[in-house]
Amino acid sequence: MTTPDADELRRRTQDLLAAHPPAATDRTDFLKARFDAGLAWVHYPAGLGGLDAPRSLQPVVDAALAAAGAPDNDPRRIGIGLGMAAPTILGYGTDEQKRRFLRPLWVGEEVWCQLFSEPGAGSDLAALGTRAVRDDEDWVVDGQKVWTSSAHLARWAILIARTDPDQPKHRGISYFICDMTDPGVEVRPLRQITGEAEFNEVFLTGVRIPDSRRLGPVGEGWKVARTTLMNERVSIGGARIPREGGMIGPVARTWRARPELRTHDLHQRLLTLWVEAEVARLTGTRLRQQLVAGQPGPEGSGMKLAFARLNQEISGLEVELLGQEGLLYSDWTMRRPELVDFTGRDAGYRYLRSKGNSIEGGTSEVLLNIVAERVLGLPVEPRNDKDVAWKDLAR
Numbered sequence: 001m002t003t004p005d006a007d008e009l010r011r012r013t014q015d016l017l018a019a020h021p022p023a024a025t026d027r028t029d030f031l032k033a034r035f036d037a038g039l040a041w042v043h044y045p046a047g048l049g050g051l052d053a054p055r056s057l058q059p060v061v062d063a064a065l066a067a068a069g070a071p072d073n074d075p076r077r078i079g080i081g082l083g084m085a086a087p088t089i090l091g092y093g094t095d096e097q098k099r100r101f102l103r104p105l106w107v108g109e110e111v112w113c114q115l116f117s118e119p120g121a122g123s124d125l126a127a128l129g130t131r132a133v134r135d136d137e138d139w140v141v142d143g144q145k146v147w148t149s150s151a152h153l154a155r156w157a158i159l160i161a162r163t164d165p166d167q168p169k170h171r172g173i174s175y176f177i178c179d180m181t182d183p184g185v186e187v188r189p190l191r192q193i194t195g196e197a198e199f200n201e202v203f204l205t206g207v208r209i210p211d212s213r214r215l216g217p218v219g220e221g222w223k224v225a226r227t228t229l230m231n232e233r234v235s236i237g238g239a240r241i242p243r244e245g246g247m248i249g250p251v252a253r254t255w256r257a258r259p260e261l262r263t264h265d266l267h268q269r270l271l272t273l274w275v276e277a278e279v280a281r282l283t284g285t286r287l288r289q290q291l292v293a294g295q296p297g298p299e300g301s302g303m304k305l306a307f308a309r310l311n312q313e314i315s316g317l318e319v320e321l322l323g324q325e326g327l328l329y330s331d332w333t334m335r336r337p338e339l340v341d342f343t344g345r346d347a348g349y350r351y352l353r354s355k356g357n358s359i360e361g362g363t364s365e366v367l368l369n370i371v372a373e374r375v376l377g378l379p380v381e382p383r384n385d386k387d388v389a390w391k392d393l394a395r
Helices: 006-019 029-035 054-067 079-092 095-107 220-237 248-257 264-293 299-327 347-358 362-376
Strands: 114-116 131-135 137-144 156-164 172-181 185-190 197-209
Touching: 006 029, 006 131, 029 079, 029 095, 054 362, 079 095, 079 114, 079 172, 095 172, 095 220, 095 347, 114 197, 156 220, 172 197, 185 362, 220 299, 248 264, 248 299, 264 299, 299 347
Parallel strands: 114 156
Antiparallel strands: 131 137, 131 156, 137 197, 156 172, 185 197
């Protein structure tokens, strides 16, 4: 089979539209047909939503479908599945796991969440203490996870747990797919500074996970998790946005519409941040082009760093630009939203929500270490836990 080019993808897209006109086709049925036609993510293997085509050709399909009014799969609602679970399943899953999970994940029939962070293992994720103990063909899992976006909506979760406490912390971890509807899984809302409970804490008590839902070899879960984390940082920091998309857009629109708010100092700061946001956007485009050649690398950590810093500085500028209006907050109602929205609602929401950007997806301090060691080649920080069994570490 020859690798499809842009013209071939346009032809396949038109065939899809002719066979399933968006205006006359149920939304879910159209998305399933798109997946089956290999036009979901064209760089994935044939039969798994793709055509083994270059990743760079995905915009050809997306543009043609958007022009025809075709529905998308609501990527903000299923971002964890698309950006983290799917590439990990593709890289480490069995053929049966890929066939079972990728189609309903992409279509949006099944929402995913990420059971990684714990109360005592956030920045130092490899120190996690959730245990998975083998019992015949199952693993019995006990522990607590925290900062779990969309856990209240999720059917499935990607989960890392300690399977061998006698090994050093990075070598005694295994990676699982957890059914969030199973007995022993309890989801509790965590109300945030915004008033919402987008995050959750998840308690796992005697949860039985079949060994058939393990990703990668026993004890090599940290290697699998690194794939998830690298993809997570790209999906957060390197998302495809138009010029003046993201946080800079509302500030620029307010500046143009409200000349009475302008000052010379605010003008200089806005110009600086506008240029930095555009540089970050173009760098994200280059990073996505590099992904065509393979898996994301440490460069995604740099993008995530820039994303967090810019969002916090831009949202702070917006609140200052609005003056007294910037001190208002529209609604403190506790709600459990169905999607992660960094830029929605008003200026006060954006300012408060951006505070989490330097924590979620890897803290900025951890990402600075990754960039220093793996991009700049600086000496690795000294560690006193490298060859010490997890059970012997001070906690």
